[in-house]
Each structure stands twice: as structure tokens, then as C-alpha cells.
Amino acid sequence: MGFPRGRRRLVLAVAVLLAVAAVAVVVHRVLAPAEVSTPARGDYPATPQPAPGVVGRLPVAPLIVDGRLRVYAAHRQVYADRPVDGRHRTTPYWSYRRWPAGLTGVVASGSTVVSRWSDGRLVALDASTGRVQWRADGPVPVRSTAVVRRTGAATVWNPSGLFLTDLPDGRTVLTVTGDTQASGVELSSGRELWRTDLPGDCRSDIGTTATGQLIGLDACAGSAMIEFRDAATGLVGGRWRPPGGPDDLVVTPLGCRTGRSGCLALRTAGPGDAGGRGWVLGSGEPLAAPALDPAGVAVVGEQAVGVVDGVAVGRSVRSGAELWRHTGLGPARVLTTQPGRVHLLTEANDLVTLDPVSGRLLSRSTLNVGSDGTGWTPGAMWADAGYVAVERLREPVDPNGGDQRYYLTSEAVILAAT
Structure with a gap:
């Protein structure tokens, strides 16, 4: 004997409702925040x-x-x-x-x-x-x-749009910028210190200074201006442009503690690196620093380090006076820096680490592991805590290629102690 027709319909309806409810629960669990x-x-x-x-x-x-x-x-x-x-x-x-x-x-x-x-x-x-x-x-x-x-x-x-700034009172502020707003957050507690509106895509972020300011490049009124916003209050403390500088500025932060945070200097130029000029950052307007004019010069503390004809040269950032020379590198360039270290990369992909104050050799090693070899080009890089990490790109570099073509191997990042 089967169920009467009316009861069968009721059972079927209940079964359908239960199935729909089960699907809804699964969808909620999968898609809900x-x-x-x-x-x-x-x-x-x-x-x-x-x-x-x-x-x-x-x-x-x-x-x-x-x-x-x-x-x-x-x-x-x-x-x-x-x-x-x-x-x-x-x-x-x-x-x-x-x-x-x-x-x-x-x-x-x-x-x-x-x-x-x-x-x-x-x-x-x-x-x-x-x-x-x-x-x-x-x-x-x-x-x-x-x-x-x-x-x-x-x-x-x-x-x-994510930067760290150390304030003179010992606090660290996380500065966060987006499409239309910027805010400052106290790192220790997550407490928002300030929030302000931004003008839009005519403005971009450069980094933060070692003296507690967010650096922005504002071209909303025509000629580009560099603005300095107090990381503790969000207020713009000053706007500046290099005397005689081009309307379309290209600004590169230098001497940053990590990434683009805690930077000591700037290099301004026009499109195509025209008329590059270096500037030391402080509490007032940036000060001209001709030792930082050439592209490829790095800043570590009070020293500017560059490579000229295979010779690493250290100079005073402020006076430009030569402090030391380190020879025997061959074709090389400054790769990256971190506090107390400047890292150079030779043509053979040797990583050379020097003391930026004296030019003394701290370490030298070949960036090779296993049977990977040294036939690669460096991509993005990072240095901190005595380590250097570098992406290894396949030669010739194809910036539009897929990841398999772009990177040397599946384990593309090499990490070295210095």
C-alpha cells in the first residue's frame, strides 16, 4: 500500500523545503563573510x-x-x-x-x-x-x-597606500590611503587618530619621512606639488616643489627604513629622468643634496653610496665630500639598502655588502642555490634584519609574459643572509 495522494504531495513538499534549506545553509556557510x-x-x-x-x-x-x-x-x-x-x-x-x-x-x-x-x-x-x-x-x-x-x-x-611612521614621542602610526580618504591609526591599539578626504586620482602617495610625515604628490591644481602631511594629526604642514622643477614631477623616495616608510631623502626628476635632483628631508623644506642627483645612488643614514666605473663610492649626503672607495667590484650596481648595510650586485650576481660609513666589506657571496645558476635578472627585492630577498627573472625579461615565462624557476625568490 502506498500513501494517499494528498499525503504523498505533503511529503514531497516537505522534502523539497528541507533540500532548499540545506542548500541555503551550505551557500551561507560558503559565501557569508x-x-x-x-x-x-x-x-x-x-x-x-x-x-x-x-x-x-x-x-x-x-x-x-x-x-x-x-x-x-x-x-x-x-x-x-x-x-x-x-x-x-x-x-x-x-x-x-x-x-x-x-x-x-x-x-x-x-x-x-x-x-x-x-x-x-x-x-x-x-x-x-x-x-x-x-x-x-x-x-x-x-x-x-x-x-x-x-x-x-x-x-x-x-x-x-600602507605606510608606517615613527613619531618623536615613540608612537608608531599606520597611515592608510585610499581613493578618496586617508587615515592615521595608532599601531599599538588600532585607535584611529584622524581621517581626511583626498581629492582623487590627481594625487598619489610617495612614502613617509623619518620625521613623521606622509609625502604626497598633488597635481590637482596643475603643476605637481609635493605635500607633507603630519602623520599624527593628518594636517598638511607644507607644500613644496623644487625650484625650476618640471610641471610633471617624478619623485623617488630614498634612504627608507623599510619599503617606502621612514625615508630620509627624495630624488625629483622630469619624465625620462630629466634633470634629476636629490633632496634631504627634515623638519623644514627639503635641502638640496647634489650627491643624490645621479640615478642609482642610495642613501643609508648620512651616507650616499653609488657605483662609478666599477668602484663603489661613499659620500656625505649633505656636503658631497667623498668618504671612502671600494674597488675590485667590476660592473656592479647598488641593489638595495637597510640600516647599517648597503648591498651591491655584481655582473656575476655576487651579493656584496658594505658598511656605508667606512666602505668596509661585510660579506660577499654568490646568489646561487642548487643547480639554478646565476643567469638571471633581479626583479623586486627587499632587505631587512640582515637578510636580502630577490626575485629572479628569466632572461631576457618579458614583462608581459605569464609567471612561468617571467620567473626563473617555480621557487623564484632567493633569500640570503649578509
């Missing part, structure tokens, strides 16, 4: 002291945090591994995911790691545990049309 925090389960690693030379080969770009961890970026995840001098990427020490927002930038200061997301959310993590310290809502990031390469270097080494 969510975050997943997986904290560290082991001890916070000690700071290693590796010998100079290549220590690792990695598929993604590492941000060295607190001299102990490597932090990486994925599309919807920020995560860390250990040890910092590990040969390869390892199982995450901790991980933080969000959905459906995408990760747009990561910065770190001390043991605090701050991630920025496509919906404007800021999330600070404790590097030692991976646990959330605070959450805050910042300006929505500018929509970028740039190609995001698989190493994630742009997200962790040069995040757009």
Missing part, C-alpha cells in the same frame, strides 16, 4: 645568526618580521613560517584568512603584523602567536589594474 584564525602551536623561535650566503629558495616573497619569522601573502590569507633562515617554505606557524575580501597589503613593525583587505578592513596580528590584536575600518583601497604575480612581492614589499 568570515574569518579563520589559526594561531601558533609551537614556541616563538629564537633569532638565528646564519653565516653569510644563500639560506633559502622560496616560491613566494617573505617579509622578515622581528628577525624571527617569514610572513607571506596569498589572495585571501596572511601566514607565517619558521625558521627565518629555513631552506624552503614550511608548514605555516600561524595563519589568518578572510572571506570574501582579498588581501591587498601587509606591513610589520616589531612583532606586530598588519594586513589590509579589499573592503578597507585592517587586522593587526601578534607575530609571536598569530592572534588578532585589533581590527579597524580604514579607507577602501584604490582598485589596481596591475598584474598580481604569484610571489606576492607587491603585497608585502611595496603595499599600495
Whole structure:
């Protein structure tokens, strides 16, 4: 015997409703906004002291945090591994995911790691545990049309609109800029200090100064002006342009502590590097520094370092006086810098590290690992905590090629201790 026809219809209707409800629950769980925090389960690693030379080969770009961890970026995840001098990427020490927002930038200061997301959310993590310290809502990031390469270097080494500034009173401010707004957030607590409107796409960010200012390039009124905004209050303290400078300025920050944060100087030029001029930053207007005029000169503290005819030359940033020379390099160029170190790359892809004050050789090693060889061109790079990380690009470089053609190997990033 079967069910009566009316009862069969009722059972069928109930079954359909239950199926729809089950699908709705699944869809909600999959698509609803969510975050997943997986904290560290082991001890916070000690700071290693590796010998100079290549220590690792990695598929993604590492941000060295607190001299102990490597932090990486994925599309919807920020995560860390250990040890910092590990040969390869390892199982995450901790991980933080969000959905459906995408990760747009990561910065770190001390043991605090701050991630920025496509919906404007800021999330600070404790590097030692991976646990959330605070959450805050910042300006929505500018929509970028740039190609995001698989190493994630742009997200962790040069995040757009995300800067750190150390104030004279000891506080650190996270300055965040977007399409139409900028804000300043106290790094220790996530407390918003200020928020202001921005004029739009006629203005761009350059970096922050070592004296606590956000540097912007504003062309909204015609000729480009460099503005200096107080990171503690958000107020524009001054606007300046180089005397006799071109209307269409190209501005490059120099001597930055990390990325484009805590910078000591600027280089201004016209399109195509026309009329390049160097300037020292301070509390007042920038001061002319002819030692910084040539392209390729780096700033470390009070020293300007460049390479001329295979000879590294150190000069005083302010006076231009020659302080030292280091010979025997052959064809070489300044690769990058960090406090107390200037890193040069030779034609044979040897990494040469010098003391910027004296020119003394600190280390020299070949950037080669396994059977990869040295036939590659450097791409994006980063230096901090005594380490240098470099993307290795396949020669000849094809900027429009896919990742497999663009990078030398699947583990495209080489990490060296100096």
C-alpha cells in the first residue's frame, strides 16, 4: 500500500523545503563573510645568526618580521613560517584568512603584523602567536589594474597606500590611503587618530619621512606639488616643489627604513629622468643634496653610496665630500639598502655588502642555490634584519609574459643572509 495522494504531495513538499534549506545553509556557510584564525602551536623561535650566503629558495616573497619569522601573502590569507633562515617554505606557524575580501597589503613593525583587505578592513596580528590584536575600518583601497604575480612581492614589499611612521614621542602610526580618504591609526591599539578626504586620482602617495610625515604628490591644481602631511594629526604642514622643477614631477623616495616608510631623502626628476635632483628631508623644506642627483645612488643614514666605473663610492649626503672607495667590484650596481648595510650586485650576481660609513666589506657571496645558476635578472627585492630577498627573472625579461615565462624557476625568490 502506498500513501494517499494528498499525503504523498505533503511529503514531497516537505522534502523539497528541507533540500532548499540545506542548500541555503551550505551557500551561507560558503559565501557569508568570515574569518579563520589559526594561531601558533609551537614556541616563538629564537633569532638565528646564519653565516653569510644563500639560506633559502622560496616560491613566494617573505617579509622578515622581528628577525624571527617569514610572513607571506596569498589572495585571501596572511601566514607565517619558521625558521627565518629555513631552506624552503614550511608548514605555516600561524595563519589568518578572510572571506570574501582579498588581501591587498601587509606591513610589520616589531612583532606586530598588519594586513589590509579589499573592503578597507585592517587586522593587526601578534607575530609571536598569530592572534588578532585589533581590527579597524580604514579607507577602501584604490582598485589596481596591475598584474598580481604569484610571489606576492607587491603585497608585502611595496603595499599600495600602507605606510608606517615613527613619531618623536615613540608612537608608531599606520597611515592608510585610499581613493578618496586617508587615515592615521595608532599601531599599538588600532585607535584611529584622524581621517581626511583626498581629492582623487590627481594625487598619489610617495612614502613617509623619518620625521613623521606622509609625502604626497598633488597635481590637482596643475603643476605637481609635493605635500607633507603630519602623520599624527593628518594636517598638511607644507607644500613644496623644487625650484625650476618640471610641471610633471617624478619623485623617488630614498634612504627608507623599510619599503617606502621612514625615508630620509627624495630624488625629483622630469619624465625620462630629466634633470634629476636629490633632496634631504627634515623638519623644514627639503635641502638640496647634489650627491643624490645621479640615478642609482642610495642613501643609508648620512651616507650616499653609488657605483662609478666599477668602484663603489661613499659620500656625505649633505656636503658631497667623498668618504671612502671600494674597488675590485667590476660592473656592479647598488641593489638595495637597510640600516647599517648597503648591498651591491655584481655582473656575476655576487651579493656584496658594505658598511656605508667606512666602505668596509661585510660579506660577499654568490646568489646561487642548487643547480639554478646565476643567469638571471633581479626583479623586486627587499632587505631587512640582515637578510636580502630577490626575485629572479628569466632572461631576457618579458614583462608581459605569464609567471612561468617571467620567473626563473617555480621557487623564484632567493633569500640570503649578509
